[in-house]
Amino acid sequence: MERRGFVARVLRNGTVRAALVLAVFLIAWSVLQLGGLSVFLINSWLLLSLPLVLAASGVTLVIFTGEFDLSAAGVVAVTNVLMATWLSELGWLGLPLAVLVGAVVGLFNGFLVVVMRLPAIAVTLATFIILGGLALVILPTPGGRIDPGIIDFFTGQLVVPRSIIFLMVIALLWLLYRNTRMGVHAYGVGQDAEALRLSGVAVDRVKFGVFALAGTLYGLAGAVLAAVVQTGDATIGSSYLLATFAAVAIGGAAFTGGSGSVLGTMLGALTLTVIPKVLFVLGISGWVQRVFEGMLIIAAVLVGAVATQSEQRKVQAVKTTPKVEAPTVSVSGGERP
Amino acid sequence: MSLLQVSGLAKKYGDAIALSGADIEVEAGEIHGLIGENGAGKSTLVKVLSGMVKPDAGDVTIGGEQLRLGHLRASRNVGIRTAFQELTLLPRFTVAENLLVDELPTQLGMLRRRALQSRAADILQEWDVTDIDPSTPAWQLPLSAQQRLEIVRALNGDPRLLILDEPTAALPDTAWIFKHVRAAAERGAAVLYISHKLAEIEELCDLGSIMRNGRIVGQFTRGAFDHDDVISQMIGRSIDIAFPPPLNRVDTSAAPALHVESLAVGEQVVDVSLDVRPGEIVGVAGLEGQGQREIFYALAGATGLTSGRVSLDGQPADLASPRSAMRSGPGVALVPEERKREGLFADMSTTQNISVPILKSLTRFGLVRRRAEQSRSGQAAEEHYIRPDYLARQIGSLSGGNQQKAILARTALTGSSIMLMFDPTRGIDPAAKLEVYKTLREASAGGAAILFYSTEIPELIGMCDRVLVVYGGSIVAELTGSAMTEDAVMRHAVGKTLQEAESI
Numbered sequence: 157m158e159r160r161g162f163v164a165r166v167l168r169n170g171t172v173r174a175a176l177v178l179a180v181f182l183i184a185w186s187v188l189q190l191g192g193l194s195v196f197l198i199n200s201w202l203l204l205s206l207p208l209v210l211a212a213s214g215v216t217l218v219i220f221t222g223e224f225d226l227s228a229a230g231v232v233a234v235t236n237v238l239m240a241t242w243l244s245e246l247g248w249l250g251l252p253l254a255v256l257v258g259a260v261v262g263l264f265n266g267f268l269v270v271v272m273r274l275p276a277i278a279v280t281l282a283t284f285i286i287l288g289g290l291a292l293v294i295l296p297t298p299g300g301r302i303d304p305g306i307i308d309f310f311t312g313q314l315v316v317p318r319s320i321i322f323l324m325v326i327a328l329l330w331l332l333y334r335n336t337r338m339g340v341h342a343y344g345v346g347q348d349a350e351a352l353r354l355s356g357v358a359v360d361r362v363k364f365g366v367f368a369l370a371g372t373l374y375g376l377a378g379a380v381l382a383a384v385v386q387t388g389d390a391t392i393g394s395s396y397l398l399a400t401f402a403a404v405a406i407g408g409a410a411f412t413g414g415s416g417s418v419l420g421t422m423l424g425a426l427t428l429t430v431i432p433k434v435l436f437v438l439g440i441s442g443w444v445q446r447v448f449e450g451m452l453i454i455a456a457v458l459v460g461a462v463a464t465q466s467e468q469r470k471v472q473a474v475k476t477t478p479k480v481e482a483p484t485v486s487v488s489g490g491e492r493p
Numbered sequence: 494m495s496l497l498q499v500s501g502l503a504k505k506y507g508d509a510i511a512l513s514g515a516d517i518e519v520e521a522g523e524i525h526g527l528i529g530e531n532g533a534g535k536s537t538l539v540k541v542l543s544g545m546v547k548p549d550a551g552d553v554t555i556g557g558e559q560l561r562l563g564h565l566r567a568s569r570n571v572g573i574r575t576a577f578q579e580l581t582l583l584p585r586f587t588v589a590e591n592l593l594v595d596e597l598p599t600q601l602g603m604l605r606r607r608a609l610q611s612r613a614a615d616i617l618q619e620w621d622v623t624d625i626d627p628s629t630p631a632w633q634l635p636l637s638a639q640q641r642l643e644i645v646r647a648l649n650g651d652p653r654l655l656i657l658d659e660p661t662a663a664l665p666d667t668a669w670i671f672k673h674v675r676a677a678a679e680r681g682a683a684v685l686y687i688s689h690k691l692a693e694i695e696e697l698c699d700l701g702s703i704m705r706n707g708r709i710v711g712q713f714t715r716g717a718f719d720h721d722d723v724i725s726q727m728i729g730r731s732i733d734i735a736f737p738p739p740l741n742r743v744d745t746s747a748a749p750a751l752h753v754e755s756l757a758v759g760e761q762v763v764d765v766s767l768d769v770r771p772g773e774i775v776g777v778a779g780l781e782g783q784g785q786r787e788i789f790y791a792l793a794g795a796t797g798l799t800s801g802r803v804s805l806d807g808q809p810a811d812l813a814s815p816r817s818a819m820r821s822g823p824g825v826a827l828v829p830e831e832r833k834r835e836g837l838f839a840d841m842s843t844t845q846n847i848s849v850p851i852l853k854s855l856t857r858f859g860l861v862r863r864r865a866e867q868s869r870s871g872q873a874a875e876e877h878y879i880r881p882d883y884l885a886r887q888i889g890s891l892s893g894g895n896q897q898k899a900i901l902a903r904t905a906l907t908g909s910s911i912m913l914m915f916d917p918t919r920g921i922d923p924a925a926k927l928e929v930y931k932t933l934r935e936a937s938a939g940g941a942a943i944l945f946y947s948t949e950i951p952e953l954i955g956m957c958d959r960v961l962v963v964y965g966g967s968i969v970a971e972l973t974g975s976a977m978t979e980d981a982v983m984r985h986a987v988g989k990t991l992q993e994a995e996s997i
Contacts, residue, residue, distance in 0.1 A: 335604040337597050344583045344594060351581040354543070355646070356569050356595035414585055470632045473759075474584035474639065 167463040170408015170416055174423035177406060177456060181430045188437045195317065197433075202319035203311060205429040207232065207381035209326060209422050211396050212403035214373030216421040217333075217366050218276075219404055222346040222413025225367065227265055227280040228374045228400045230287030231258045233393030235378025237291045240300025240388020247303050251379050258375015259368055261287065266367030270360050284397065291390035300388035310383040323422070330418040342366050346413025347471075402449065403428055406456045427452075494557055496521040496683040497542075497654050502551030503707075504537055511537040512548060513707035519654070519683040519700075524674060526694035526701030526713075527687045530727055530780070530983075532948055534707040535687050536578070539658050542685075543575045544568030555654060572653030576644045576660050578687075578782070582631045589613030589627035592646060620645045620673060636663040636760055641670075648673055656685045661693060662782060663760070671697055689780045691720060691987050703727055724983050728950065736955030737931050740938035743773045743958055748807060750823060750942035751792070751911050756801035758787040763966040765801070769911070769942040774933060776957030777946040778982045784966035785946050786830060789915045792944070793827035794818030805911060819850070824909030828900055828917050832893065836900045839889030843879065843899050844870040846888045850907040873902040876935075878928040894925020901932050912936060914945045918952060930956055950982045964988050 166172050186193045211228045218225040235254040243250030261283060268279045312318055333339045341362045344352040353359045377396075382388060406424030409416025428449065435445050461468075495518040504512040512534045519525040529535050540546040542553065547563025554560060561567035582591050589609050590597075593616075598608040613627035622645060625638050634642070640663045647655060655677050661667055674697065678684050688694055694701055695718045703711040703726045711726040713719070749768035756765040762784040769775045779785045791798040794812040803810040805822035812818050818825040829835035838846055847870040848855060855866050867884070874884055877898045888896055897917055904912060914933070918926045933956060937943055947953050953960050954977050962970040962985035970985040972978075 332603065335606070336602050337599055337604065340590065340597060340604060341594070344586060344590075347583045347585050348581075351583055352594065353565060354545070354575075354577070354581045355583075355591075356566070467632070471584040474580065474582055474632050 164463065167459065168467065170460060171420040171423065173456065173459060173463070174407045174420040174427070177452070178423045178427045178430070181427055181434055185430060185434045185437070188434065190437070199317040199319055201429060201433060202317065202323060202426075203384050205426050206310070206319055206322055207377040207384060208396065208399055208403065208425040208429060209323065210373050210377035210380060212400040212407075212421045212425045213326060213330065213418045214370035214377070215400040216404050216407065216409055216416065216418050217342065217373075218370045219409055219411060220346045220413055220416060221342050221363055221366050222349065223269065223276040223363065223367075225265065225276065225280045225370055226397060227261060227283040227287065227371070228377070229393045229396035230284035230291075231261050231371060231374035231393075232378040232381060232396050233291035233390050234261075234287045234294070235375045236382045236393055237295035237300065237388040237390050239306070239379050239382035240302055241295055244301045244303055247305060250303055251306060254379040254382075255372055255375040258378065259372040261374070262368040262371020263364075265371065266364040269367065270364045288390070288394060291393070295388050295390050298387055298389040298391075302382050302386055302388070306379070307383045307386055310380055327419060327422065330422075334418075338362055338365050343414055346410075346415070348414075399425075399428055402453055405453045408456070408460050424456075495519060496556055497685070498552075498554045499538070499542075500552050502538065502541060502548045502553070504541065504546065504548045510707050512541070512551075515551070515704070515708050517702055517709055519685060521653075521681050521683050522678050523700060524678050524684040524686055524698045526698030527685055527704060528689070528691070528694055528701065528723065528727060529704030530948070533704040533727075535704055536658065537707075538704070539575060539577075539656055539685075539687065542568065542573055542654070542656060543577075544573075569650075572651070573656065574647040574650040574652035574654070575656040576647040576658065578659040578662060580639055580643045581646075582639055582642060584632040585630055587628050587630055588617070588625055588634070588642060591631055591642060592616050592627070592649065616645065616649055620648055621669060637665065640664050644670060644673075648677060651680075652677065652682050654683045654685065656687075658687045659689065659782070660686075661688065661690065667693060667696075689987055691723065694718075724980060724987070728979050728983050735927075736952075737927070737934050739958075740934050741772050743770055745770070747771055750806055751825075751944065752802075752804045752807075753792065754802040756788065756791065756803065757799040758784070758791045758796065759799055761787040761966050762791070762799075765963075765966075765968055767944075767961060767968065769944055771910070771940045771942050772937050773959075774937050774943045774945055774957045776953035776960035777944060777963060778950055778953050778960055778986055779946075779963035780986050781948075783963045783986075785963050786915065787966075788963070789827060789913045789944070789946060792818070793825055793913050795827065795829075819907050819909055823911055824907060825911045825913065826904045826907045826909035827913045828897075828904055828915060830915045830919075832896055832900065832919075837888055837896060840887055842885055843874065843888045843891065843895075844884045846899050847873055847903045847906065849903055869906070870902075873906050874899070876905070877902040877932050892922065892925070894921035894928075897921050898925060898928060898932070901929065905932075905936065910939075910941045912941050912943045914943060916947055917945075918947060918949065926952075950979045950986075953982070954979060962986055 211232055215225055215228050235257055238257065239250055239254055243253055265280055265283055268274045269276045310318060314321060341352065341357050344357065345359055345362050349359050378393065381392065385392065403421050403424035406427055407416065407420030409420060431449060432445055435448065497519040499515060499517045502512045502515040515534060515538055527535055537546060541548050541562065544563060544565040544567055552559065553562060555571045560571060586594065592613045593609060598605045598612060610627055617625055617627060622641055625634065625642065631639060631642065644657065644660055660670055664670060674684055674686065686698055699715050701713045702709045703723060705727065713723060747770045750771045751769040753765060753767045757763055765788055777785050787796065790796045792803065792812065794815045794817055798812065803812060805825065808822045811821040833839065844867055848866045851869060852861060855862050855869065871881065871884060879895060879898050879902065883891055883895055888899060918929055933943060945953065945957060960972045960977050960982060961968045962982055964986060972981055
């Protein structure tokens with residue numbers, strides 16, 4: 157519609173922006189890595205990304221609805237240590253149970269946020285803190301044992317490395333979810349919950365479902381993390397608090413809700429795990445890495461903001477829905493004090 | 494038995510009365526017009542019927558059955574569909590998704606995109622909307638298309654009660670909507686049609702009601718629609734406040750302090766030109782949403798202006814932000830519309846609320862000198878009739894009138910001599926109103942140029958040297974002296990042309 161260049165139009169899509177960022181780092185990695193990239197190197201990178209991809213995808217689903225969820229890191233920590241301890245003797249059964257724990261946490265968050273109308277940031281921050289503590293109670297020092305069958309399931313080979321297959325499955329599930337009623341409505345909640353409610357949609361049910369689904373994904377992320385690192389560690393999950401949000405930011409989803417794609421977040425998570433590899437071959441220390449990541453996030457958000465500026469303005473203009481119970485007029489007013 | 498029966502609806506928001514015993518009946522197949530001034534209670538009535546607001550008292554029955562009030566789904570389930578004045582479209586959804594959001598076609602849980610598209614296309618075709626592509630996101634549509642989409646959504650629900658709230662605000666072509674509203678009525682729907690535009694009501698409606706002060710004050714029927722009568726019933730408010738007399742005479746030869754030429758703001762304001770001289774109070778009148786808010790906010794630097802020239806004391810104004818507007822030449826200060834949201838720091842003291850613009854001059858080594866703050870704020874408060882014992886109190890705990898006086902005191906401290914007053918007396922008690930009038934008089938005697946918008950027309954007539962009437966984003970009339978009557982203002986405000994208004 158607007159007479160802008162092809163580049164500007166392409167950059168309006170957050171997933172495309174995230175893909176470009178990842179491509180830059182992948183190219184850098186392949187050029188800099190001595191002896192080039194091997195299947196082994198790529199597989200280990202993808203495997204390590206897998207739990208972050210899962211957790212960040214869950215966070216993204218919540219952010220689409222205009223809410224926040226800080227509990228991902230807590231759920232990952234708890235399910236990770238559960239897999240290494242109580243669930244390790246159950247074999248296969250451990251996996252669905254860990255996922256179930258995540259779902260229960262999601263339901264708990266959803267209950268407090270949607271039914272009790274408490275602020276999501278406070279609620280999910282609290283669940284994060286509680287679960288982080290619980291994880292340390294369950295397993296104070298790293299260790300434990302992960303069921304070998306589960307390790308093999310996630311890390312093994314099936315023509316191609318399984319990590320690739322799992323990433324494709326996640327992408328596919330997202331494409332399916334996006335086309336479910338709940339997936340469509342979840343976008344709508346983030347755009348203008350009041351307007352959606354006036355259109356006859358049960359907004360609360362959608363939000364509740366999204367929190368539960370996100371919790372499920374965190375549970376799965378914790379279990380996968382246990383399989384990938386092959387041990388239990390209550391503190392390993394804590395980096396996920398920031399990393400999930402960093403992945404969302406690089407992935408181009410709007411933190412105000414209503415726009416973005418899980419594909420972008422997946423690419424963002426992959427970027428975050430490839431950055432250390434690139435910096436490592438450059439011989440740059442781990443501390444500098446954090447500085448670099450922070451700057452990358454600002455750059456990604458900035459480019460996104462500039463690219464979608466005019467769109468944002470027009471979108472805002474449509475969102476003029478009157479709020480329920482908004483005071484309207486006044487005919488007279490009595491003197492109070 | 495009428496399809497819709499509303500009896501004794503009452504609703505208060507704090508001290509403000511929105512509805513006070515509203516009764517209305519609409520038969521199946523009837524198109525019922527509803528008109529009234531700003532704040533007459535129309536939109537609250539719409540919100541009650543749509544289930545958005547629970548009234549304090551009163552009953553609504555649909556087809557003889559009691560409607561569960563304050564419940565969105567209950568209203569929907571009995572077949573009430575509303576096209577809201579403020580649209581309820583989801584901006585990033587496509588037209589198709591917006592049309593079918595509550596009944597998305599799915600198969601095995603998956604959305605059937607193709608079916609969605611084709612069903613949306615069918616719906617658009619059914620309602621003669623041929624120029625909107627169902628796959629376009631709503632935000633990319635022009636405002637008039639968005640408005641038609643909102644109306645189609647209401648029509649398409651096969652409503653028993655169809656409510657259209659200012660449906661033609663952004664819709665120049667009434668033929669389309671009239672055709673479909675009539676067809677809906679022929680199918681047996683009761684239609685409640687709310688509009689500021691008398692000509693539309695006259696052409697379309699079988700019967701109508703006039704609303705004022707939260708209740709129905711008059712009725713009219715097709716063929717017996719007397720504009721004069723309707724207008725006088727719409728206003729009908731008695732002037733029971735004595736306005737303080739002017740303290741100064743406007744020097745009509747003086748150069749304007751505020752000069753606006755061909756101002757345009759988005760789609761809401763088209764080509765507005767006006768002048769305000771030092772010591773002059775110029776009134777702005779208009780029904781809700783005619784662009785007055787955009788004019789005031791653009792002049793205050795709070796929103797961008799699309800085009801036009803604004804000069805202050807003959808110098809081009811810098812209206813990039815409220816801060817630069819205040820520092821530009823003699824300075825422009827705005828008293829905003831929504832006192833609580835836009836004007837107050839509710840948890841801070843009255844003193845602190847007043848001193849905001851001069852804080853910089855009150856600081857030493859970066860710290861605010863509290864005693865100096867108290868004395869400067871106290872002085873400004875005294876000049877604005879605020880009792881000294883309110884100064885230390887949290888401003889949020891004061892009455893609306895005292896809050897507003899504090900905002901005026903703050904505005905005075907900005908030192909700006911161009912004041913934009915957007916409905917400064919809204920929702921405040923009569924005593925406080927009188928004090929607001931007095932401070933306006935004193936400010937203008939001190940040489941301030943004041944642009945004054947009010948929803949209460951008598952107030953404009955009582956206080957202003959001239960009144961400009963806005964309609965559809967431009968100034969349609971300028972009234973002075975004896976031509977400045979409530980009747981004349983309302984005639985122009987409801988969109989009658991100058992000749993028509995004069996010929997009556």
